[in-house]
Amino acid sequence: MRTLRHALVLARKDLLIERRTRRVMSVVGVMGVLVVAVLALGLGPAARGGIGGASVGGVGGVGGVAILWTAYLFSAVLCFERTMALERRDQAMAGLLLTPSDRGAIFLGKLLTNLALVGVMAAVVTPVGVVLFGLDLSPAPVGFAAIMALSLVGVAALGTLFSAVVSGQRGGESGLLGLVLLPLCLPLVLVSTQTVMATFAAGGMPERTVPLLVSFDVLFVAMGWAGFVLLCE
């Protein structure tokens, strides 16, 4: 309970700073929209299956979800780097580690902050993807949101862990986190995409894949927590 309280205090502090400075969201939100826009421009009319789209089949369905995931992941990497960079400035992390709260609370606090920011980013990017790629979420809008939220927990857990380690490395501030995070998130993205498609097809959450998504979340949060505590030693 004490750990959770400390984590909430830390997350509140981070989100308050973010509300006042907009240091993370100003970049992360724009990055997500840019990724979707670049892909939409690259695909041209085929993006919506419009003029010439019939020949390539458009990208709707799995393609649209995959494009959203591309935008989510690139923006999330940037988000994790920036939230941790805040703690690296003026040795703020050292100050945090000196507080009486345990390392797990710091991880949990950072995870909550990252989750909130990535959630806002997804809320900004998804409508842009829906408009530009003609992605139809109407078969299961709540299911789509729930699956994406569940998937982003795992991504945020791994991102929080590795951002604490690699974002401060000289000569490799950008890119290194993406290098580590993207392959570890690949299976999660695969399951998430398949779950979304199954939900759209059946109109309800599939029984087979949702437990798998939850397993990813449990494993990644547990490993993130243990790894963070270990790396802070």
Added chain:
Amino acid sequence: MDAGTRIFGPVYWALTGLALAATAGMALFYAPVEATMGPIQKIFYLHMPAAINTFVAAGVVFAASLAYVWNRSTRADALADAAARVTVLSCSIVLVTGMWWARTAWGHWWSWSPRLTFSLILWLLFVVYIALRPAIESQQRRALVCAVYGIIAFLDVPLVYLSVKLLPDIHPSEITLDPAMRHTLLAGIVAFTALCAGLIRVSYAARVRGGVGPVPPPSPPQTPPPNPPRGMVGA
């Protein structure tokens, strides 16, 4: 001379070479040509042993990473590094032979079958492990980050396996083997395992010798002499 150097000496390599040559000979002249797939099936005697050794080497990375986290032994870090390289090598062989087989049997180089996808993700996970090492300057930090990454990557493997099961599969799940085929496969597994063990040992020894992985123990702090000679103070 330590036990490792004695075991993995010239005799070991000569025997491994012989075993590999014997497997190649058995695959070409002893094992019969498979009726449905034809001569391309002989890739199986390399494909399957490589797949088995990919898991074994990945398991060594996991065990060595756990050992590093437990006792901060630089030798464990060197072993994890060496095993990761062999994992990538074995997995590359699995992917290349698998694609060659797919091209002949199914008419295209790649299909998103669960096992192919699984192998690709496994390969990517360990390629990143190798790419990560030189990107982190501090040796202790590098060892710790790679140990954590190695553990998570390996724990990811069962979930990757389950997740790719969601994809439609055209990969053969079981093949009936003639006794001669079984003997050849067994010889291939023994030869390839010996090769992988030897490669891990060579790579590990190079890291320990060259100081690529391990960090020398910190030297004790040097205390200044109690009465420094006149003229040296403030020099």
